[in-house]
Amino acid sequence: MTERISFRSAQKKALDIARTRLLVGGALLAAAFLVIGVRLVDVTLFSENGPSRQANARNIAVEKKMDRADIVDRNGILLATGLKTASLYGDPSIIIDPKVAARALVGVLPELSEADVLQKLSSKGEFVWLKRHITPRQKYEVNRLGIPGFEFDEEERRVYPLGRLAVHAIGFTGDDNKGLAGIENSFNTALSERSERVTLSIDVRVQQILRRELAAQIKKFKALGGSGVILDVHTGEVLSLVSLPDFDPHTIKQASRSEKLKEEFKNQQFNRTTLGVYELGSVFKIFNHAIALETGVANMASNYDARKPIRSHGFTISDFHAENRWLTVPEIFMHSSNIGSAKMALDIGVAAQRKFLTDLGLMRRSSIELSEQQQAIFPAPWTELSAMTIAYGHGIAVTPLHAAAAVAAVINGGILYPTTLIRRDELPANGKRVISAQTSADMRKLLRLVVENGTGRNAEAPGYLVGGKTGTAEKPTAGGYKRKALISSFIGAFPMNAPRYVVMAQLDEPKGIKESYGYATGGWTAAPVVSQVISQAAPLLGIAPVDETAPNARRASAIKVATPRARGQGIATN
Amino acid sequence: MKRPATLIIFGLAVFAGAMLFGVAFEVSNLEDRLTGLNKEITRDRDAIHVLRAEWSYLNQPERLDGLSQRHLELRPLEGRQFSDIAALPMRPNRVPTPTTDPVSAETAPAIAALVNAEPGGLPSAETPIATALTAKPKLKPAAPRRPARNVRLASQRISPEATTSTAASDKAALDAALRAIFGNTASNREGASR
Numbered sequence: 045m046t047e048r049i050s051f052r053s054a055q056k057k058a059l060d061i062a063r064t065r066l067l068v069g070g071a072l073l074a075a076a077f078l079v080i081g082v083r084l085v086d087v088t089l090f091s092e093n094g095p096s097r098q099a100n101a102r103n104i105a106v107e108k109k110m111d112r113a114d115i116v117d118r119n120g121i122l123l124a125t126g127l128k129t130a131s132l133y134g135d136p137s138i139i140i141d142p143k144v145a146a147r148a149l150v151g152v153l154p155e156l157s158e159a160d161v162l163q164k165l166s167s168k169g170e171f172v173w174l175k176r177h178i179t180p181r182q183k184y185e186v187n188r189l190g191i192p193g194f195e196f197d198e199e200e201r202r203v204y205p206l207g208r209l210a211v212h213a214i215g216f217t218g219d220d221n222k223g224l225a226g227i228e229n230s231f232n233t234a235l236s237e238r239s240e241r242v243t244l245s246i247d248v249r250v251q252q253i254l255r256r257e258l259a260a261q262i263k264k265f266k267a268l269g270g271s272g273v274i275l276d277v278h279t280g281e282v283l284s285l286v287s288l289p290d291f292d293p294h295t296i297k298q299a300s301r302s303e304k305l306k307e308e309f310k311n312q313q314f315n316r317t318t319l320g321v322y323e324l325g326s327v328f329k330i331f332n333h334a335i336a337l338e339t340g341v342a343n344m345a346s347n348y349d350a351r352k353p354i355r356s357h358g359f360t361i362s363d364f365h366a367e368n369r370w371l372t373v374p375e376i377f378m379h380s381s382n383i384g385s386a387k388m389a390l391d392i393g394v395a396a397q398r399k400f401l402t403d404l405g406l407m408r409r410s411s412i413e414l415s416e417q418q419q420a421i422f423p424a425p426w427t428e429l430s431a432m433t434i435a436y437g438h439g440i441a442v443t444p445l446h447a448a449a450a451v452a453a454v455i456n457g458g459i460l461y462p463t464t465l466i467r468r469d470e471l472p473a474n475g476k477r478v479i480s481a482q483t484s485a486d487m488r489k490l491l492r493l494v495v496e497n498g499t500g501r502n503a504e505a506p507g508y509l510v511g512g513k514t515g516t517a518e519k520p521t522a523g524g525y526k527r528k529a530l531i532s533s534f535i536g537a538f539p540m541n542a543p544r545y546v547v548m549a550q551l552d553e554p555k556g557i558k559e560s561y562g563y564a565t566g567g568w569t570a571a572p573v574v575s576q577v578i579s580q581a582a583p584l585l586g587i588a589p590v591d592e593t594a595p596n597a598r599r600a601s602a603i604k605v606a607t608p609r610a611r612g613q614g615i616a617t618n
Numbered sequence: 619m620k621r622p623a624t625l626i627i628f629g630l631a632v633f634a635g636a637m638l639f640g641v642a643f644e645v646s647n648l649e650d651r652l653t654g655l656n657k658e659i660t661r662d663r664d665a666i667h668v669l670r671a672e673w674s675y676l677n678q679p680e681r682l683d684g685l686s687q688r689h690l691e692l693r694p695l696e697g698r699q700f701s702d703i704a705a706l707p708m709r710p711n712r713v714p715t716p717t718t719d720p721v722s723a724e725t726a727p728a729i730a731a732l733v734n735a736e737p738g739g740l741p742s743a744e745t746p747i748a749t750a751l752t753a754k755p756k757l758k759p760a761a762p763r764r765p766a767r768n769v770r771l772a773s774q775r776i777s778p779e780a781t782t783s784t785a786a787s788d789k790a791a792l793d794a795a796l797r798a799i800f801g802n803t804a805s806n807r808e809g810a811s812r
Contacts (some may be wrong), residue, residue: 122674128664205674252679507697580694589697 111200112221113239115214115228117248118283118467123214124228126200126221129177132186135170138193142166145191149174152185165193176219177201202228204293210251212315213244213285213414213465216293225313227465230413243467245281250274250581254284257576258549262288265554265569271316271444272573274581275546277452277537279468280461282412282445283545283585287316319416321441322531322550325566326380326499327451327515328437330535332389333377333490334454335400338483341391346373350383357429361386361436364516364565365499377490378498380514382436389435390428397431403478404450404460406442411462418443437515444533448548451535455491455511455543458484492540503536503571505579507589511543512536512574514566519553529553534570538578544587549573 115124132153139145142165150158153175164172177199178186186194202217215226223232227242234240254272262270274284291299291312299309314320336342350371353362365379376384389397401407407420421441423430433439445463453460459475479487491511494500499514515533518525533550537543549570556562560569582589686692 121677122670125667125671125674127668127671203671205671206678207680209679248679252683256680256683505697507700579697582697583695583700588702589700 111236112202112217113235113241115231115235115242115244117210117244117246117251118281119247120243121248122205123210123244123246123248124202124204127203128198129201130180130183130196131176131199132174132178132183133195133197134165134172134174135193135195136165136167136172137170139165140192145193148189148191149186149194152189153178153182206248207294208290208292209248209255210244210246210285211290211293212287212317212416213246213282214293215414216296219297225416226414230415244465245276245279245283245467246285246465247283247584249584250577251284251286253580253584254547254549254573254577255286255288257573257580258286258551259288261549261569261573262551262554265551265557265560265564267551267554267569269311269316270549270551271320272547272549272577273317273445273448274548274577275448275452275463277456277543277546278461279472280411280449280452280463281468282463282465285317285445285465287314287320315414315416316444316550316552318410318412318414318443318445319418321418321421321443322533323438323441323517323520324444324447324533324550325437325515325517325531326382326385327447327513327533327535327566328434328440329377329380329385330451330454330487330491330513331401331404331406332385332392332397332435333373334479334483334487335392335397336373336388337486338400338479339392339396342373342388344373344486347371348373348376348381348384348387350376350381350387352383354383354386354432356432359429359433361432374490374493377513378493380436380494380499385435386432389431392431394426394428394431397434398426400478401434401440403476404453406440406446406450410443410445410449411464412445413465420446437517444548444550447533448535448546451537451548452543452546453478454487455484455537455540455546457481488540488543491537495536499565499567500534500536500571502567503534503574503578505538505575505582507592508578508582508587509539509541509590509592510536510575510578511538511540512547512571514571516565516567530564532564532566532569534566534574536571536574536578538582539587539590541590545581545585547574547577547581549577 112126114122114126117123134145136142142162146158146162146165149161150156156175161174164174174194175182183196186196200221202221204211204214204216211226213226215228215230216224217228218224221236223229223235227244228235231242235242254274258270258272261267270286270288272284272286273282275282289312291309296309299305337344342348347370350363350366351368353360355361361382363379363381363383365381367375367379367381371379371381371384373384373388375381376388401422407422409417409419420443423434423439430439449460449463458477458479458481460478461472461475488511491513492509493511494513495503495510500512503510503512512535515531515535517531517533518527519529519531520526521529531550531552532554533548535546535548537546551564551569554564554569556564556568
């Protein structure tokens with residue numbers, strides 16, 4: 045019995061232990077199942093954003109950003125974009141027989157040199173670029189060779205669908221897709237790191253018109269080159285920026301092939317509109333007259349003696365279109381009299397001239413978003429003689445863009461807006477008043493007068509009330525000026541009763557032709573470009589023509605030009 | 619008693635297992651489809667991207683210039699091809715009584731020119747354009763400015779109607795005038811079919 049009891053008790057003890065262990069195990073399992081159950085309920089019933097979050101995570105993979113964002117024009121037309129292309133590289137450690145591989149590859153890609161490929165494939169290492177950016181067809185051909193060790197890497201290549209049309213504004217990128225010039229350079233971070241699309245203020249339709257007309261005129265007058273710019277006078281936006289000769293941004297690599305090509309490319313790449321500084325000649329009379337009217341040293345009825353050339357400090361200032369008589373202020377402008385302008389500048393004085401030219405933004409860097417920029421070259425010291433020559437645009441050199449922006453300020457009511465290549469969606473608030481509204485109104489009339497009756501008649505575009513000023517400057521050389529090498533320009537604006545756009549055209553060393561009676565001046569070479577551009581671009585820009593004989597339009601140029609009854613001295617006999 | 623319960627539970631387990639497999643397969647299928655669709659979207663996006671670049675390339679203004687010169691007879695717009703409603707001559711009063719008519723045939727062109735000169739100056743309500751048009755023949759000798767070509771066409775077409783049936787409703791005339799002004803292409807087509 046005792047044995048049985050003891051057995052029983054021992055068995056009971058063991059059973060108790062087993063039961064406790066089972067209970068603990070069961071409790072643990074129950075707890076685990078409870079956790080799983082709670083989580084299951086939570087996931088299936090309460091957690092609403094769970095599945096969608098996962099789906100979104102999957103779709104993000106689809107929304108893969110491009111390496112570099114697009115550049116578009118003001119109407120959304122694609123100017124620069126990235127296209128995926130395959131690039132071929134070799135892995136020399138896998139290549140079995142470099143000689144055979146090199147020969148086979150050159151058979152497919154004949155533009156590669158066999159020796160070069162062989163040298164690359166025989167090198168140590170695991171990666172050598174063989175050819176960047178190959179076509180899908182070439183990729184297929186290489187694959188068909190079936191040689192292990194040739195691999196492809198997908199790369200993005202920058203493409204400019206409009207080619208050379210606006211190349212100086214857009215710029216270009218290098219092999220590694222890094223901006224090297226133009227907007228590509230100045231907006232490199234935004235384009236590549238933030239992937240923000242850049243919308244330019246350029247309008248490709250207007251750009252094409254300006255480029256085509258300028259190119260035609262350069263060809264006609266056998267000029268070395270030319271530049272042109274169209275500015276919105278109320279916003280400072282650049283609608284068109286042309287510099288000729290230009291280049292195709294896709295072929296810049298070929299420029300390094302020979303010294304001659306390199307030199308040519310350097311010339312083509314040079315942005316004459318923002319980087320070139322030129323003495324603009326009589327175009328500066330716009331500023332001279334504006335300063336004289338603004339400071340009050342002259343008014344529209346003032347007279348100046350333009351009978352004899354001025355001799356000063358060994359220089360002689362004479363007139364190209366000599367009238368040899370007393371001239372009123374409007375006449376000085378209309379006939380582009382250097383003598384009259386120089387005398388006005390003497391009345392203005394050095395300090396006031398300098399102050400106003402600075403106010404007009406001519407002396408500092410332009411705000412345009414390009415790194416290809418040049419500041420004005422001006423005389424130091426600024427003497428009275430300099431003041432006289434600056435009055436008619438010699439002795440000071442500025443970029444065409446600077447001049448156009450300053451003219452915009454002179455005619456738009458007197459407010460200078462920073463120039464920009466980026467589209468503005470609202471009117472800028474950061475304009476700076478440089479001259480009074482009254483002076484601006486007088487200047488508009490003077491500019492219209494030049495086109496109606498003066499040196500700028502070739503710039504007329506019927507219905508658009510063009511106003512403007514011609515400029516012809518001799519090119520400076522070491523120690524003087526070349527008489528036959530001219531910079532001929534015209535800055536125009538339209539419509540003069542309420543100006544909207546400034547159009548500037550400039551030709552570098554045009555040669556006189558029969559049709560222009562041998563002249564190569566701004567009025568003969570650059571003014572017709574402006575005329576053509578305005579008559580073709582104005583309808584696109586939504587500017588309706590007006591009847592020039594209507595009183596409202598007449599008022600745009602209503603001016604008293606009358607020959608002065610000069611103070612007793614009488615008028616020169618002509 | 620115990621056996622049926624076991625059977626039911628076993629049955630349920632098999633059913634749950636089958637369901638689970640079914641769902642798992644469905645999920646896997648859907649995932650495959652999603653991947654496929656994503657791939658397709660990526661491919662289409664790339665294709666759109668390439669096509670956009672190509673579209674821009676084919677629309678190079680210089681190229682279009684050449685094409686239009688070769689195949690079309692279109693030329694750039696000129697200033698004189700524009701006209702506005704204010705440029706249309708005004709009509710004398712509906713019942714022309716020359717002595718009391720404030721807008722006589724002689725003064726109308728001058729007034730029209732004035733109206734044209736003022737921006738936004740439209741013909742007044744008493745002289746709708748259409749009726750002004752029907753009276754056009756009277757004004758013929760002194761057109762205030764070179765009329766746009768389509769306006770001249772319109773007057774030629776409308777005037778016979780106006781003379782034959784003086785009761786022609788203003789609405790029909792207005793329609794015709796508007797068609798003449800805005801429906802340039804429509805009038806051309808009519809001309810061609812004639």
